[in-house]
Amino acid sequence: MAASSTGREAFASRAGFILAAAGSAVGLGNMWRFPYQASEGGGAAFVLLYVVLTLVLGIPLMLAEFGVGRRAQLAPIGALRNLAGRAWAPLGYVFVLAGLMILSYYSVIAGWTVRYGFEAAFTGFTAAPADHFGQVAAGADAAAFHVAFMAVTILIVVGGVKGGIERASLLLMPMLFVIVIGLALWAATLDGAGAGYVKYLKPELDELMNPDVWRAAASQAFFSLSLGMGGMLTFASYLKRDQNLPESATVVAFTDFGVAFVAGLLVFPVIYSFALQGAVGASTVGALFIALPSAFQAMGEMGRIVGVFFFFVLAVGALTSAISLLEVVTASVMDEFGMSRRRAAVIMGAAITVIGIAPAMDTDALGLMDKIAGEFLLILGGFALALLAGWKLRSEVRDELLAGASPFWQRQVPRILTVLRWVVPPIVAFVLIFSLRETAAAIIAFFSG
Numbered sequence: 001m002a003a004s005s006t007g008r009e010a011f012a013s014r015a016g017f018i019l020a021a022a023g024s025a026v027g028l029g030n031m032w033r034f035p036y037q038a039s040e041g042g043g044a045a046f047v048l049l050y051v052v053l054t055l056v057l058g059i060p061l062m063l064a065e066f067g068v069g070r071r072a073q074l075a076p077i078g079a080l081r082n083l084a085g086r087a088w089a090p091l092g093y094v095f096v097l098a099g100l101m102i103l104s105y106y107s108v109i110a111g112w113t114v115r116y117g118f119e120a121a122f123t124g125f126t127a128a129p130a131d132h133f134g135q136v137a138a139g140a141d142a143a144a145f146h147v148a149f150m151a152v153t154i155l156i157v158v159g160g161v162k163g164g165i166e167r168a169s170l171l172l173m174p175m176l177f178v179i180v181i182g183l184a185l186w187a188a189t190l191d192g193a194g195a196g197y198v199k200y201l202k203p204e205l206d207e208l209m210n211p212d213v214w215r216a217a218a219s220q221a222f223f224s225l226s227l228g229m230g231g232m233l234t235f236a237s238y239l240k241r242d243q244n245l246p247e248s249a250t251v252v253a254f255t256d257f258g259v260a261f262v263a264g265l266l267v268f269p270v271i272y273s274f275a276l277q278g279a280v281g282a283s284t285v286g287a288l289f290i291a292l293p294s295a296f297q298a299m300g301e302m303g304r305i306v307g308v309f310f311f312f313v314l315a316v317g318a319l320t321s322a323i324s325l326l327e328v329v330t331a332s333v334m335d336e337f338g339m340s341r342r343r344a345a346v347i348m349g350a351a352i353t354v355i356g357i358a359p360a361m362d363t364d365a366l367g368l369m370d371k372i373a374g375e376f377l378l379i380l381g382g383f384a385l386a387l388l389a390g391w392k393l394r395s396e397v398r399d400e401l402l403a404g405a406s407p408f409w410q411r412q413v414p415r416i417l418t419v420l421r422w423v424v425p426p427i428v429a430f431v432l433i434f435s436l437r438e439t440a441a442a443i444i445a446f447f448s449g
């Protein structure tokens with residue numbers, strides 16, 4: 001049964017929690033999806049829409065998770081059962097399922113980044129990056145890197161909240177910030193930088209009338225902020241009541257946006273200075289694993305150095321996100337079955353590793369899992385969380401958001417609750433319908449050919 005709150009693990013420092021939450025948020029989504037979606041979805045208009053959605057949906061929903069998690073001092077399944085009643089416990093299982101599915105393919109992509117980092121360091125990039133990516137993206141090699149990446153993730157989660165997650169975040173996140181900013185500054189010195197910025201940010205306001213751009217932006221916000229699967233909820237369950245939750249959520253959300261935005265300032269100049277826009281093609285991974293490696297290859301020695309840093313940052317971002325995905329699953333099993341951390345992390349981590357063999361062997365399976373779990377399940381979870389925090393647990397969440405908050409942030413709490421009650425549910429319901437359509441179409445396409 002549920003562990004008692006007195007013996008529960010806890011973060012040792014305020015910064016430790018914030019960097020762990022930022023570590024969950026900042027990941028492949030920032031560098032793999034954001035720049036590409038912005039350039040496709042209206043440039044600066046998309047960025048603006050994204051910031052608005054971060055404020056209106058992202059921060060309130062992150063606070064719904066923070067509030068419920070810290071209140072319950074339990075992982076999602078137990079938290080929902082204890083606070084909201086048995087009928088809500090299944091939502092906890094949806095969260096665990098989402099975490100499990102996302103990590104199983106996320107780790108495969110993370111494995112690619114590790115592989116490319118090694119290539120940059122030891123062999124150099126090939127002259128035919130598209131063929132090369134085709135050869136290594138799926139198959140035994142991809143599976144091997146996925147297994148290795150999962151092993152590291154499991155090790156850190158076994159280390160616990162303070163000795164594993166917090167320590168890794170305090171070490172890795174500052175490093176990531178410095179390298180990303182350094183790389184973007186370097187990219188600004190490239191010849192085609194201007195054309196790259198234009199492609200990335202040229203505002204196309206009519207895109208804002210397109211509901212699909214809204215769906216894409218909202219779904220990007222959920223994925224990038226790690227919302228809708230109980231990750232933020234689980235991390236907050238390791239907090240004492242002195243943490244300023246509204247302020248923490250704001251810092252985490254803007255850190256995440258900042259890294260995504262700067263990633264675009266890095267990726268586009270590199271691609272445009274080598275006229276590789278064709279290689280980006282229709283796929284989001286094309287930019288990272290095909291266009292950038294060809295640019296790095298064309299730069300010779302310098303490209304290899306930059307490549308090492310670039311893929312190192314991707315792998316680090318992926319690792320701190322993977323930790324949070326595994327932690328949701330691990331903490332749920334610990335709380336539900338009274339299992340030790342070590343056993344829960346190893347057993348569930350091994351199960352996820354095995355499931356991940358499927359996306360490691362087949363990139364179409366990977367894409368489908370991303371649609372189902374990375375998009376649809378997160379939006380579904382976010383919708384339920386908004387109803388929970390805005391209606392059913394309103395007073396509990398209000399208490400929790402007030403506790404530890406400074407007077408300024410306490411004054412914002414009623415506004416946040418109003419947004420959770422009246423603004424978030426209708427917007428997310430709208431997005432959910434479009435996402436359901438998209439996901440259904442993707443499932444049909446997958447099985448019909």
Ligand code: PHE
Nearest residue numbers: 025027028029030223224226
């Ligand atoms: N936010 C992570 C990223 O942008 C991915 C993630 C999604 C992590 C959901 C945890 C939960 O890469």
